[in-house]
Amino acid sequence: MTVRPKPRPQKRINDPEGMRKKVLDVAEVAFQARGYHASSLGDLMAAAGVSGGALHHHFPTKKALALAVIDERVAAAVEETWIAPVLVANTAREGVRAVFEAVAAELEQQGFVRGCPLNNLAHELSLADPDFRLALAGIFVGWRRAISDKLRADQQAGREEGTDPERFAALAVAAYSGAMSMAKTAQDASVLRDCLAGLERSALSPSQGGLAARRRRRVLLRPRTL
Amino acid sequence: MTVRPKPRPQKRINDPEGMRKKVLDVAEVAFQARGYHASSLGDLMAAAGVSGGALHHHFPTKKALALAVIDERVAAAVEETWIAPVLVANTAREGVRAVFEAVAAELEQQGFVRGCPLNNLAHELSLADPDFRLALAGIFVGWRRAISDKLRADQQAGREEGTDPERFAALAVAAYSGAMSMAKTAQDASVLRDCLAGLERSALSPSQGGLAARRRRRVLLRPRTL
DNA sequence: TATAAAACAGACCGGTTGTCCTGTTTTGTC
DNA sequence: GACAAAACAGGACAACCGGTCTGTTTTATA
Structure with missing residues (x-):
């Protein structure tokens, strides 16, 4: 077993533009492939590897996300x-x-x-x-x-x-x-x-x-x- | 107050073809106006005045209904x-x-x-x-x-x-x-x-x-x- | 460094969805 | 009329959805 000295103090890097772009990338593909209503925010969050809080921070509603797309x-x-x-x-x-x-x-x-x-x-x-x-x-x-x-x-x-x-x-x-x-x-x-x-x-x-x-x-x- | 002698023994008339047509009518309009995913079966049932049991009897799934439409x-x-x-x-x-x-x-x-x-x-x-x-x-x-x-x-x-x-x-x-x-x-x-x-x-x-x-x-x- | 705002994480909730299930009524058939 | 199948009623339910909420971390500014 490998020892893990520090449990999880890893730094987090804020990258608002990159995260916004990642969400738009995933949403663009999903909306085209499955459509707007058939694409749930949960799917998008999972596909983009983004938390609900982050998604909501950049796009308050699903409609706002679609308009951005x-x-x-x-x-x-x-x-x-x-x-x-x-x-x-x-x-x-x-x-x-x-x-x-x-x-x-x-x-x-x-x-x-x-x-x-x-x-x-x-x-x-x-x-x-x-x-x-x-x-x-x-x-x-x-x-x-x-x-x-x-x-x-x-x-x-x-x-x-x-x-x-x-x-x-x-x-x-x-x-x-x-x-x-x-x-x-x-x-x-x-x-x-x-x-x-x-x-x-x-x-x-x-x-x-x-x-x-x-x-x-x-x-x-x-x-x-x- | 008017008296109601019989609570509700009114006959029911089975009209499978008419009921099926009613559902298809509503579904056709709804699917075109709002789309498939945006039209819930609850909406269709309400609009057609059809019970869930009746709907499910004629169209086991939503997909079957859409295929019929x-x-x-x-x-x-x-x-x-x-x-x-x-x-x-x-x-x-x-x-x-x-x-x-x-x-x-x-x-x-x-x-x-x-x-x-x-x-x-x-x-x-x-x-x-x-x-x-x-x-x-x-x-x-x-x-x-x-x-x-x-x-x-x-x-x-x-x-x-x-x-x-x-x-x-x-x-x-x-x-x-x-x-x-x-x-x-x-x-x-x-x-x-x-x-x-x-x-x-x-x-x-x-x-x-x-x-x-x-x-x-x-x-x-x-x-x-x- | 103090501090507030921005950025992010994740749990939570009320409402809705499609489907299933049990039960009742009607209808066709012998 | 007996009886089974079809037709219908309506409740129940688990899964899911979008949005909100609280809390933590990072970052900009002074």
Whole structure:
């Protein structure tokens, strides 16, 4: 038996920012994977290794935690996944295509579709609480505006003159959201490529890409438990 | 004081089908408005005026009730709202347009967006339970197939020859699902019309409909409490 | 170093949840 | 009418949830 001279006088290090981040990390994943109502604070505390007192200190209520996740994490995810890639693309249309393909490739690689963080929470919480709804609606607005602004810039450069920016942005966001919804339910990311193909102007020309490249549907199984 | 000769020997009438229907009615509304996890069986029992014993007799578990709602009500809603109108339309494209416009008009009239029943439950339950996921995925498949079959029939009649049926169906369903998601979050049905306009071929022609007819956005407030 | 505030720990509580259980009434069947 | 099964009523219960509470430790400030 090893001797233990000092029972437990180990120092404790206060790391409010780190602890807050740890809670947000766990909550972000749990809210997306299981949803808001299905994620109990006990689960989050255990997963994050955080005491009840600490959790309550940083987030007085569960609602406050969810609002923080929406404002800080979901908005950032949309920014990183959609807005930034669209901004750096040559045109809005190319940006949209790039995001669709990047997400499809990522989902096929990781073999599991968790769905869109924004849409997941939007469906569950929009009607549950006005604060939730407003926070989520604002993210949608920013998402669409980034695309429509980009397309307007294209038009000032003489491209895409026949496309209405608002309509294009609305359709791009809606098609992506709906495609992710189906992909999540089917656990199959191929519907993303179907929708992208339909979004392209080339959807009007008969046999543009052919069927061979598109037919690689498969059922994906979850890689990690969570 | 009025005399009450017989304390309460009133007959009871067994109506298993009616009681089951009453429970499903209430559950369908509650699951859509508040979600599955946020709807307690106590709420449903109170709303339906059903005892716990009766509820448990027809639906042994909450999951069984939800599966019944999905199989019997959500599938029927998709059938009624989407599949039937598409089948009776002249073409698949006209059917899709008709549904978009009908739903948009209905939402604007009732002034409140509850969202798509299928997508609402799909987001909350797809990852929660394999049985839920499969049931919901099947409805999506039938939905898409109805559209793609219709478009294939159009093509055999010499129309829409440049459109891929699977892609068109996937995009139509995705655009609708995503648009309903945004409409629910924003409590504004106008995004449905934006997406419909983007779906039309006419999206490629510069000023086809003009802006005046489209700019009637407004924020809708809930009419009834629920 | 004195002191107050911030950060954290952990127990506790009232209310709710889904399910189960026992008992009673109705209904179909011989 | 006898009888078993179905239909229904309503209470009980253990588990769980979110929030609160008290107390301790760390940290910033003076």
